[in-house]
Amino acid sequence: MASAQKPLSFFENVSASFNTAAQFTEHPKGLLEQIKACNSVYAFQFPVRTEKGYDVISGWRAEHSHHKLPVKGGIRYAEEVNEDEVMALAALMTYKCALVDVPFGGAKGGIKINPKKYTVEQLEHITRRYTAELIRKNFIGPGIDVPAPDYGTGPREMAWIADTYSAFNPSQIDSLACVTGKPVSQGGIRGRKEATGRGLFYGLREACSQEEDMKRQGLTKGLEGKKIIVQGLGNVGYYAAKFCCEGGAILVGLVEYDGAIYNPKGLDLEAVVQHRKEKGTILNFPGATSIAKREQGLEQECDILIPAALENQITEQNAGKIKAKIIAEGANGPTTAAADSILLERKVMVIPDMYLNAGGVTVSYFEWLKNLSHVRFGRMGKRFEQTAFEKMLRAVETATGKAFTDTERTSIAHGADEIDLVNSGLEETMVNAYNEIRAIWRGNTKTPDLRTAAYINAINKIAVSYMELGIFP
Numbered sequence: 206m207a208s209a210q211k212p213l214s215f216f217e218n219v220s221a222s223f224n225t226a227a228q229f230t231e232h233p234k235g236l237l238e239q240i241k242a243c244n245s246v247y248a249f250q251f252p253v254r255t256e257k258g259y260d261v262i263s264g265w266r267a268e269h270s271h272h273k274l275p276v277k278g279g280i281r282y283a284e285e286v287n288e289d290e291v292m293a294l295a296a297l298m299t300y301k302c303a304l305v306d307v308p309f310g311g312a313k314g315g316i317k318i319n320p321k322k323y324t325v326e327q328l329e330h331i332t333r334r335y336t337a338e339l340i341r342k343n344f345i346g347p348g349i350d351v352p353a354p355d356y357g358t359g360p361r362e363m364a365w366i367a368d369t370y371s372a373f374n375p376s377q378i379d380s381l382a383c384v385t386g387k388p389v390s391q392g393g394i395r396g397r398k399e400a401t402g403r404g405l406f407y408g409l410r411e412a413c414s415q416e417e418d419m420k421r422q423g424l425t426k427g428l429e430g431k432k433i434i435v436q437g438l439g440n441v442g443y444y445a446a447k448f449c450c451e452g453g454a455i456l457v458g459l460v461e462y463d464g465a466i467y468n469p470k471g472l473d474l475e476a477v478v479q480h481r482k483e484k485g486t487i488l489n490f491p492g493a494t495s496i497a498k499r500e501q502g503l504e505q506e507c508d509i510l511i512p513a514a515l516e517n518q519i520t521e522q523n524a525g526k527i528k529a530k531i532i533a534e535g536a537n538g539p540t541t542a543a544a545d546s547i548l549l550e551r552k553v554m555v556i557p558d559m560y561l562n563a564g565g566v567t568v569s570y571f572e573w574l575k576n577l578s579h580v581r582f583g584r585m586g587k588r589f590e591q592t593a594f595e596k597m598l599r600a601v602e603t604a605t606g607k608a609f610t611d612t613e614r615t616s617i618a619h620g621a622d623e624i625d626l627v628n629s630g631l632e633e634t635m636v637n638a639y640n641e642i643r644a645i646w647r648g649n650t651k652t653p654d655l656r657t658a659a660y661i662n663a664i665n666k667i668a669v670s671y672m673e674l675g676i677f678p
């Protein structure tokens with residue numbers, strides 16, 4: 206009797222997708238093996254004092270590829286964190302950075318804790334101790350390895366990391382560039398917090414603007430009017446929902462760890478957030494149907510499903526039941542390789558994580574540049590641009606004899622601020638990267654899907670780096 210096959214681990218899933226794409230390239234086998242391999246992993250334990258005694262905490266940092274330095278990737282706090290997961294997420298970071306032309310290698314860190322079980326003081330202690338471990342082994346630094354937020358962490362943790370690193374390196378002028386996703390007052394950049402969700406919106410809008418692709422999915426062109434379901438109302442999920450709704454999509458479902466809510470007529474996102482603040486859950490939101498089994502939330506009627514919680518959410522068990530015609534991956538690794546094959550057969554269009562959630566690392570790159578240059582974007586040019594626009598308006602007024610209104614004047618004669626430049630750089634990055642991937646997908650009829658096209662593009666770019674280094678001829 207044939208024994209049931211063991212499901213692939215997360216890293217094996219990423220490697221399976223890589224192998225599929227590698228067949229479409231002509232790089233030497235050794236080079237492909239080097240690109241796929243995870244270069245180094247640091248695993249460590251340390252104690253933290255609690256009310257009941259001591260907890261021994263496990264932490265990891267994986268540096269997947271050093272073809273460009275520094276390496277970059279978030280730090281995750283979750284009970285499910287393990288070495289395989291950290292390696293898989295680090296690998297995705299390598300490919301993601303290549304896709305959006307961010308000149309970094311890939312890395313990822315994780316601490317195996319449920320942050321909700323610890324006080325703020327204990328979390329600060331854990332974060333600072335984790336940072337000290339990274340410093341000890343040279344796994345952090347502006348030119349070495351630059352962490353960022355991920356699931357379970359945010360600006361607060363990044364501020365603790367920056368402060369610890371700076372304390373250990375008091376004379377290092379660039380020390381703030383050792384981590385990104387910091388609060389703006391601590392060297393962060395405007396727009397980083399919402400960058401992943403905003404980037405997802407730009408990418409999804411671009412995908413929906415391709416009439417031919419939408420027709421194939423049985424949909425009309427444009428994001429306007431499309432019904433979306435979002436899984437995970439955290440950083441990525443909330444901002445993805447917010448920007449998509451502002452762009453004309455209709456939020457019909459939300460899925461959280463304790464269940465889902467659904468209303469085909471649409472949900473008011475801010476009202477749901479307020480409801481969760483008051484009740485501690487999204488369930489029983491007035492006017493919506495509550496669904497106790499969270500998995501069923503993913504299977505409700507919609508045009509676009511946005512998984513933005515954790516990996517392995519769409520598997521061979523539920524891939525056949527998903528009703529969405531587009532899956533827009535906000536989380537890392539939400540779809541397993543086996544589920545991908547089923548979705549492909551069912552002609553569901555999957556916009557892959559390593560492209561679609563790259564907004565975070567793109568704006569992190571801008572933050573790193575800001576920290577290295579020690580000047581806020583827009584500071585030098587804003588007033589100059591504003592004055593130049595003012596002069597132009599006055600010249601037009603003189604020539605036409607017609608005065609502009611105050612509203613027209615304010616909207617036209619506006620010099621670019623940091624947030625304007627960040628959002629514009631992010632939009633440019635996401636639109637360009639989508640069109641590069643799409644050109645590979647539609648240009649070669651054998652490329653099965655966007656994920657394979659994204660891997661092909663990333664592999665080709667990384668291969669060039671290695672060849673330029675002279676490591677592979």
Ligand code: NAD
Nearest residue numbers: 355356357401437438439440441461462514536537562565
């Ligand atoms: P977060 O901690 O801010 O939010 C995650 C949300 O998912 C929480 O509200 C949590 O309650 C919910 N959740 C947990 N398990 C769930 C389940 N089984 N079903 C439904 N909901 C569940 O995390 P985040 O930063 O938004 O990250 C989410 C995903 O996006 C992760 O895969 C992360 O790696 C990826 N990502 C994050 C960023 C970033 O900038 N934060 C960038 C790229 C990718």
